[in-house]
Amino acid sequence: MKKNYLFTVSIIVAILILSAVSIFVGAFDVSLSGILSGDYKQLIILLNSRLPRVFAALCVGSGMSVAGLIMQNLCMNKFVSPTTGATISSAQLGIVISMLMLPGASLATRSTFSFIFSILGTWLFVWFIQKIQIKDVVMVPLIGIMFNSVIGGLVSYIAYENDLTQILSNLLVGDFSLILAGRYEIVFLILPLLIISFIYSNYFNIVGMGENFSNNLGVNYKFIMFLGLSITAIITASVVVTVGTISYIGLIIPNIVSMYKGDKIRKSLLDVALFGAMFVLLCDLIGRIVIRPFELPIELISGIIGSVIFIVMLFARLNHGRRLNKKGVSHAKKIISPK
Amino acid sequence: MQKKLSLLNKLQLLSLIAICFVFIYQFIFVDWNFFEYAMYIRTPKLIAIIICSFCIGYASMIFQSIINNRIVTPSLLGMNSLYILIHTSLVFFVGLDNPLVLNKNLTFMIDVLLMAILTIVIYGFLFKKTRYNILYILLSGTVLGTLFSSISNTMIRVLDPNEYDTLLTELVAGFDHVNTDLIMISILLIVLVFVIFFRDLKILDVLSLGRTQTINLGVDYDKSILKLLLCVSFLITIATALVGPISFLGLIAANLTREIFKTYKHVYLMLGSFLVGLIVLLGGQILIEHIFGFSTQISALVNLFGGAYFLYLILKNKGV
Amino acid sequence: MEVKNLNKFYGSKQVVENVSFELPKNKVISFIGPNGAGKSTVLNIMTRLISSDSGQVLLENKDLKKWNSKELAKKIAILTQTNHITAKLTVAELVAFGRFPYSGSNLNKEDRKHINMAIEYMELQDFKNRFIDELSGGQRQRVFIAMVLAQDTEYIFLDEPTNNLDIYHSSNMMKLVRRLCDDLNKTVTLVLHEINFASAYSDYIGAFKNGKLYKFDTVHEVMTKDNLKSLYNVNFDITDFNGKPISIYY
Numbered sequence: 001m002k003k004n005y006l007f008t009v010s011i012i013v014a015i016l017i018l019s020a021v022s023i024f025v026g027a028f029d030v031s032l033s034g035i036l037s038g039d040y041k042q043l044i045i046l047l048n049s050r051l052p053r054v055f056a057a058l059c060v061g062s063g064m065s066v067a068g069l070i071m072q073n074l075c076m077n078k079f080v081s082p083t084t085g086a087t088i089s090s091a092q093l094g095i096v097i098s099m100l101m102l103p104g105a106s107l108a109t110r111s112t113f114s115f116i117f118s119i120l121g122t123w124l125f126v127w128f129i130q131k132i133q134i135k136d137v138v139m140v141p142l143i144g145i146m147f148n149s150v151i152g153g154l155v156s157y158i159a160y161e162n163d164l165t166q167i168l169s170n171l172l173v174g175d176f177s178l179i180l181a182g183r184y185e186i187v188f189l190i191l192p193l194l195i196i197s198f199i200y201s202n203y204f205n206i207v208g209m210g211e212n213f214s215n216n217l218g219v220n221y222k223f224i225m226f227l228g229l230s231i232t233a234i235i236t237a238s239v240v241v242t243v244g245t246i247s248y249i250g251l252i253i254p255n256i257v258s259m260y261k262g263d264k265i266r267k268s269l270l271d272v273a274l275f276g277a278m279f280v281l282l283c284d285l286i287g288r289i290v291i292r293p294f295e296l297p298i299e300l301i302s303g304i305i306g307s308v309i310f311i312v313m314l315f316a317r318l319n320h321g322r323r324l325n326k327k328g329v330s331h332a333k334k335i336i337s338p339k
Numbered sequence: 340m341q342k343k344l345s346l347l348n349k350l351q352l353l354s355l356i357a358i359c360f361v362f363i364y365q366f367i368f369v370d371w372n373f374f375e376y377a378m379y380i381r382t383p384k385l386i387a388i389i390i391c392s393f394c395i396g397y398a399s400m401i402f403q404s405i406i407n408n409r410i411v412t413p414s415l416l417g418m419n420s421l422y423i424l425i426h427t428s429l430v431f432f433v434g435l436d437n438p439l440v441l442n443k444n445l446t447f448m449i450d451v452l453l454m455a456i457l458t459i460v461i462y463g464f465l466f467k468k469t470r471y472n473i474l475y476i477l478l479s480g481t482v483l484g485t486l487f488s489s490i491s492n493t494m495i496r497v498l499d500p501n502e503y504d505t506l507l508t509e510l511v512a513g514f515d516h517v518n519t520d521l522i523m524i525s526i527l528l529i530v531l532v533f534v535i536f537f538r539d540l541k542i543l544d545v546l547s548l549g550r551t552q553t554i555n556l557g558v559d560y561d562k563s564i565l566k567l568l569l570c571v572s573f574l575i576t577i578a579t580a581l582v583g584p585i586s587f588l589g590l591i592a593a594n595l596t597r598e599i600f601k602t603y604k605h606v607y608l609m610l611g612s613f614l615v616g617l618i619v620l621l622g623g624q625i626l627i628e629h630i631f632g633f634s635t636q637i638s639a640l641v642n643l644f645g646g647a648y649f650l651y652l653i654l655k656n657k658g659v
Numbered sequence: 660m661e662v663k664n665l666n667k668f669y670g671s672k673q674v675v676e677n678v679s680f681e682l683p684k685n686k687v688i689s690f691i692g693p694n695g696a697g698k699s700t701v702l703n704i705m706t707r708l709i710s711s712d713s714g715q716v717l718l719e720n721k722d723l724k725k726w727n728s729k730e731l732a733k734k735i736a737i738l739t740q741t742n743h744i745t746a747k748l749t750v751a752e753l754v755a756f757g758r759f760p761y762s763g764s765n766l767n768k769e770d771r772k773h774i775n776m777a778i779e780y781m782e783l784q785d786f787k788n789r790f791i792d793e794l795s796g797g798q799r800q801r802v803f804i805a806m807v808l809a810q811d812t813e814y815i816f817l818d819e820p821t822n823n824l825d826i827y828h829s830s831n832m833m834k835l836v837r838r839l840c841d842d843l844n845k846t847v848t849l850v851l852h853e854i855n856f857a858s859a860y861s862d863y864i865g866a867f868k869n870g871k872l873y874k875f876d877t878v879h880e881v882m883t884k885d886n887l888k889s890l891y892n893v894n895f896d897i898t899d900f901n902g903k904p905i906s907i908y909y
Contacts, residue, residue: 079478143653295500296496297496303485307486308486311482315479
């Protein structure tokens with residue numbers, strides 16, 4: 001118990017340090033003394049660019065991680081996430097279609113389209129994987145990636161045909177450099193969603209055990225499933241609308257945390273959120289430091305780190321499965337594979 | 340009706356269609372006043388497309404037999420992203436204006452060599468480690484693909500943060516900027532590959548019986564797999580260097596061919612896969628250039644339909 | 660064929676421990692033993708499907724590893740239980756693959772003779788042009804045996820050939836094994852789970868336990884109450900049926 005507490009506290013400390021560094025790193029010098037002495041220029045930069053950037057990173061990191069956590073529980077599969085489900089690409093599709101149908105659409109309109117599409121896309125994906133009785137756990141992410149490729153192909157097609165390629169590259173490669181006060185506040189929508197997730201966390205756990213199990217405990221399976229997937233989709237969409245696509249965070253963070261904390265969502269949700277926020281802050285910092293004064297988009301950094309961790313996870317699972325099979329126990333498989 | 344056609348008939352029919360498409364592509368809407376100019380523009384591209392479909396068709400078929408699965412193709416496992424990564428790293432480490440990089444043929448040779456080594460190391464390891472478990476190979480392959488392209492993207496941005504787009508088109512070929520300088524050396528390399536690996540290609544039929552039976556029938560399995568993998572690596576390098584990555588072409592070509600021919604004989608399968616790939620590419624290109632009017636890239640369309648086809652195959656077979 | 664001091668490890672676990680024996684010619688030899696005793700592993704090593712960590716397998720006094728792989732394929736043939744084939748093949752085409760070690764893909768007159776003989780021997784004439792994925796499990800098994808026959812080897816190895824077959828097909832399979840040995844002078848080695856099949860149809864039995872060769876002898880020597888009890892940790896009764904020891908356990 002005490003050890004768990006320590007984990008949480010050390011992450012919070014790390015987040016505070018990283019946020020401070022993040023505020024003072026950039027093309028324009030901002031210093032503590034400058035701000036305190038009331039330097040107008042420095043204050044403007046701080047309020048319009050640096051602080052929004054830190055807030056956005058915190059929201060995006062915690063949101064994407066929790067979205068992944070919920071999705072993994074509801075689908076009973078550790079390899080599912082907005083990236084390896086159809087959620088991210090559906091959110092992109094929503095944005096592209098809103099721009100196609102209503103040129104010059106406001107951020108709010110775009111977000112609404114994105115929400116609707118990502119909810120529908122996620123539902124379609126979950127329906128598909130439940131429909132083809134899947135034999136192996138890793139089949140699900142594979143199908144998810146293919147879904148992404150199909151929807152992604154559609155997105156690029158629409159973008160190319162309608163001269164939206166500039167928007168396309170912003171959409172596909174997540175980047176914090178465009179975050180400015182007044183243009184990113186949609187990500188704060190993530191905060192109430194995190195709170196709702198926390199309140200319903202026990203329900204998500206129960207629904208993750210299966211339809212019969214939930215009915216037995218008097219939990220409305222369909223409603224909770226709908227709620228959980230919708231929360232995931234809205235979080236993802238609000239990230240895509242403001243920063244663009246960020247892959248793998250929802251996939252790896254919950255897995256890393258669950259190694260320490262186990263799979264009880266109520267116990268791990270806070271840590272997942274904090275750890276995700278820290279990870280995104282860190283990736284963003286790396287991206288800003290490597291080729292100063294230029295920036296690397298966060299999507300590249302998280303793509304590299306994330307895919308490496310994902311492959312490591314995959315091989316760990318392979319060895320793990322083999323060991324279990326040798327013992328004649330396929331218990332783990334029963335737990336994580338959908339029925 | 341279809342059933343009565345012999346394998347040879349089917350091949351002839353496909354060739355006929357392919358040749359028709361070649362002519363349509365070459366001469367459709369040609370402005371006869373500028374005939375020579377049009378040919379000058381179209382011919383190299385046509386040759387590049389033919390070479391590309393040849394390489395992808397053959398490579399996909401060979402690869403599918405190596406791992407004994409119909410849904411996996413080398414491009415799905417990120418092999419073309421690996422080539423792009425190698426090429427980008429080369430430029431990244433020696434510099435853009437290095438004489439080595441300016442000589443396109445020389446760079447290509449080095450790429451081919453590095454690609455061969457890395458293919459063997461990475462995919463050989465992947466096969467061994469997963470013990471030919473298709474699902475794991477496929478999933479880690481696709482993720483490796485993202486990893487490779489993230490790294491090469493990063494390198495291009497670091498190389499020149501301002502001119503990212505220009506540099507990208509320069510380093511990675513595409514259908515709107517085919518790498519015509521490499522056509523000669525590609526043809527040479529293909530001939531060389533077939534001379535060297537001719538004997539190994541003959542065991543492909545046996546390979547479709549699975550590892551045990553292949554060994555039982557007197558084939559040195561590990562060595563042959565290695566050689567065939569090398570062969571695949573060369574072909575994919577050529578295709579990607581010429582026209583850039585098209586992930587799902589191999590999947591479409593190989594599976595349609597298997598549907599059409601319904602045989603295990605690789606002589607037919609490989610040729611068929613080449614022709615089907617060519618028909619798909621040329622057909623798509625004719626549609627895009629003359630009907631949609633150029634703005635869409637064919638790779639986007641191929642990925643759209645290829646991904647859908649993949650999902651259909653999974654749904655149909657209830658698994659990989 | 661002779662096996663000398665075979666050892667095989669999976670990680671730190673030793674699955675084959677110091678196994679040595681000589682395979683008698685023109686006999687049927689069955690390997691029996693509980694699950695994980697190493698019998699299949701030994702069979703796989705003897706047919707170069709997996710390599711041993713130490714020890715040798717000698718064929719005509721020459722180490723298996725030193726044989727040319729094509730030549731070896733003319734001497735020994737192996738059929739495992741998993742013969743999942745994705746390729747679209749007809750029966751005749753699959754059987755023809757048995758001639759691959761001899762002529763590659765270009766069949767000559769001699770090859771065709773062997774292929775036809777194998778098909779006739781396995782009574783597959785009526786199926787000749789059917790695709791193998793349209794056949795039943797028992798029929799498919801016979802097609803594979805026909806392929807192995809076309810391969811025309813001295814030694815035939817079968818890994819659990821009766822697995823997934825019902826009683827009728829299993830006993831037919833065992834009768835066929837007997838005929839391969841008696842009519843065609845093959846040396847047939849097989850891994851079996853049903854000890855009474857092993858007893859009724861083989862000449863020799865190799866009994867494995869915990870990776871070691873517990874006993875390698877004639878059927879009557881191995882099939883005793885005491886031997887079986889210490890092999891399987893179950894009480895056995897042995898009765899005599901047509902001169903063969905048959906075990907009863909419950």
